Amino acid sequence: MLASFTPALATQRASLRGRAVKPSPSRVAPPRSRPRAAALRTSAKLYENILETIGSTPIIKINKLAPEGVTMYAKAEFFNPCSSVKDRLALAVITDAERRGVLKPGDTVVEATSGNTGIAVAMVCAQRGYECVICMAEPFSVERRKIMRMLGAKVIVTPKAGKGTGMVAKAEELCEKHGWFLCSQFENDANPAFHASTTGPEILSDFAGKRLDYFVTGYGTGGTFQGVGRVLKAARPDVNIVLLEPEAAGLIASGTKTERKPTGAPKGSHPAFTPHPIQGWTPDFIPKVLEDAQAMNLYDELVPITGPESIETAQKLARMEGIFTGISGGASMAGALKVAANAPKGSVILTMLPDTSERYMSTPLYENIAADMDEAELEIAKSTPSFQLLPGEEPVLQM
The missing domain is CATH 3.40.50.1100 (Rossmann fold)
Incomplete structure (x- = not known):
């Protein structure tokens, strides 16, 4: 059943769900002098249940964060119904x-x-x-x-x-x-198989006839990396696959394998693991799904990512691009930016944004985001006379 998913079906589903199918290069409109108005997303069908809305997530261009001469995109997995890959x-x-x-x-x-x-x-x-x-x-x-x-x-x-x-x-x-x-997500072959029959073909469909030089992703179970990696290596072997892991938990970089039980589950904690803030990335063992992907030689480069740069990049995505993703999304984009810094001019880079920022309210991502008004906000509030809520003063309603 999983193998029946094709790039053509990915295109059809994207169209049904109101996500524009990108035109072929011969029909691309000439550059415009000003940005076009955002197209409204509309639904062209009725769904039998919430599970039918999984997948066919949009790929979004990164405009302000991308360095000059490099084109960057992100596949926004927070468009899934429960907001994650x-x-x-x-x-x-x-x-x-x-x-x-x-x-x-x-x-x-x-x-x-x-x-x-x-x-x-x-x-x-x-x-x-x-x-x-x-x-x-x-x-x-x-x-x-x-x-x-x-x-x-x-x-x-x-x-x-x-x-x-x-x-x-x-x-x-x-x-x-x-x-x-x-479920055994870390060992279950159905995990990468689904990415090989959905996520990978979606990417191939969106980049059909278009340049794609790098695919950049972190790993949790290794399912996205293995599934998409298999598809890209088979269909577009020219694409460089870059795998990311936390600098504080360089399990793959260490070269040390995880000892396993007969089920494939880990026997114990990996010696290279230390705690890190990139939730969803890199548990304290190498998942079996990821180990299998290593044996397939799917990645071309391994890049370490720090917690602070992950948080900073997630905040920049929100403030500069209006893209609302979590720490793992920030880590993925931070890795893509590292790749972009050394990529040849004209390169096209795609990364994954695994989830939404709202899942991180109690984490370091929001430590410096205040709930109360700061000085600049208070000054704006005081700039007109009515409805003022100032610290230590009685509320002011209408004058």
């Missing part, structure tokens, strides 16, 4: 389990996650009618827990000291005890 993974894993007969009506679905996968799994379970239990390590943002609970999931928070391997072990333990279904 993990919506694809959750649909893939659960649909595959249903097809194989290992997930049946009335079953409980379990996953270990930093949040986005848990939110996506909770959404799919809500629509399909399964009970959902999510195991999530203590440091991840509290708003993710609340979103999962809003979607009907039970959230089991595991101790910070256990790191990612701890939440995975807890999920395995619960499934063994209760006979529940474990």
